[in-house]
Amino acid sequence: MxxxxxxxxxxxxxxxxxxxxxxxxxxxxxxxxxxxxxxxxxxxxxxxxxxxxxxxxxxxxxxxxxxxxxxxxxxxxxxxxxxxxxxxxxxxxxxxxNIYNKDIAETIPTQKEIILPMLSLLKDRNPWTTTMLNQGLAEYFLLNEEQKNVIYPNSKDSIFTHRMRSTRYSLKKQGYIDEVSKFTYQITDDGLELLSDNEHDIHEEIEELEKVIDPFEIIQEKVEDIENELINDLLEHLKQAHWRRLETIVVELMTAMGYGDGEVTEKTNDGGLDGIIKEDKLGLDNIYLQAKKWESSVGRPEVMSFSGALDAKGARKGIFITTSYFTTGAKEYAERLESKKIILIDGRRLAKLMIENNIGVNIKKTVVIKEVDFSYFEGE
Missing domain, CATH: 1.10.1660.10 (Multidrug-efflux Transporter Regulator; Chain: A; Domain 2)
Incomplete structure (x- = not known):
């Protein structure tokens, strides 16, 4: 049944x-x-x-x-x-x-170096998807996994993928390739002509293509600037907030992230713990929180003290939050724990999590960017 x-x-x-x-x-x-x-x-x-x-x-x-x-x-x-x-x-x-390596980054081909090989791949006049182009150019330049995955500093964007995207945009903008369906490209007659031009003319055109900038990238950069400014502003407000208010904020955040129902502990009997997240109604499995305002770094002794407070409660899960940052020793200690799990959240990560979960922030303006719906034009 x-x-x-x-x-x-x-x-x-x-x-x-x-x-x-x-x-x-x-x-x-x-x-x-x-x-x-x-x-x-x-x-x-x-x-x-x-x-x-x-x-x-x-x-x-x-x-x-x-x-x-x-x-x-x-x-x-x-x-x-x-x-x-x-x-x-x-x-x-x-x-x-999520790793930036300067030495590896310097081995990634530039947009100028990618332009001709990309057109050469497309010269068969067949449609190529972005995945096919990325794979084809990665093989052409003999790139390994590290080279394909290396990112820009403080970004999640792969350098190689970003340069491929910029090259496609500039070639499309200048009429050398067409986007024939979503994420699928084909060379144009002008593109084929460029391949047959003399070396001097090709070099001059490549110089011009490098100057073409995707406006969407400019928007992304500005959005990143706005987000970084918001993170800094949130951090300042967190540092200025009353310590009791900070505890309430982190409990609200953990609840919004879906970890369970939370509450701030009573100061007379908190055992050095600031909040509890009850993952079930009976409180059979709890996550204990500690939230502290610091200007200097938080080291191993403070994390060890928090670990001891968890032991006193017989707890296996804890989240240590600070408005500053953790030392390497503190991080290594938390990572080596076997009987319990302690997550360390520094100030910047705390601010980012608040933004992602709409805690302490409002939507100022929503911008909608539209693109062609290729499927709409298919059929007779």
Whole structure:
């Protein structure tokens, strides 16, 4: 006999509070089989398994966007070993994409060096997708994985991918290639003519192509500037906020991030802990928080003290938040812990998380940028 669950019971079945569970159910609705009875929605045992997998992935430190990416790219893991492998793969990928290495960055071909090889790939007049072009040019320049994945400083954008994108834009803007469908390009007659020009004319045209700038990139740069300014402003307000208000803010943030129902502890009996996140209604699995305002670095002794406070509570999970930053010793100590998990969040990361989860910020203006819907023009 099949068992059908409401959202509330589905959340409880994996140990999440109703509020927390509802948020995750909504975000991953397409992956949870359900049955509609009028306005009521009921979930199956398979839905429970999916939500349980999501919970395990979230406990490994992955956010909803990263979990969605795993589901879309690799499907839903069916076993513990498969889940472990996917977490490791995702973590490894994230680390490789979040590293700037000056020596490797200097080996990436420039836009000027990419232009002719890209046109040469396209000279067969066949349509090429961006993926095909990226792969083709990576092979042409003999780029390894490190070279393909190296990013700009303080960015998640791959240098090689960015330069490929800029080259496509400038060639399209000057009429040497056409975007014939979404992310698919084809050489034009002018592009073929450029390939047959003499060396001097080609060199002059390449110089002109380098000057063509994608306005979307300018917008992105300005958005990054605005975000960095907002992070700095938030940090200043956090440092000036009353210590009790800071504790309330971090509890609200953790609750908004979907970790469970939170509360600020009573100062007379907090044991050095500032907040508790109850991952289930009975408080069987709690996350303890410590939020402190510091101007100087937070070192290993402070993290060890927090670890001791967790031990006194018999707790296995803790989040240490500071408005400043952690020393290398503090980070290494937290990483080496085996009996418990302590997450360290410095000031800049705290501000970024507040922005991502709409804590302490408002939407000033929404800008919508549109592009051609190629599918709209297909058919007779």
């Amino acid at each position: 099949k068992v059908f669950l409401t959202k509330k019971k589905l959340s409880a079945s994996v140990g999440w509070s109703e509020t927390n569970g509802r948020r995750w159910v909504k975000q991953f609705q397409e992956y949870k089989p359900c049955i509609k009875d009028g306005k009521k929605v009921f979930y199956t045992e398979e839905s429970k398994n999916v939500l349980s997998t999501i919970k395990k992935l979230s406990e490994q430190g992955l956010n909803s966007s990263e979990i969605l990416e795993i589901f879309k790219k690799y499907r839903i893991p069916n076993s513990e070993s498969e889940l472990t492998k996917l977490v490791a793969k995702n973590t490894s990928k994230s680390k490789s994409l």
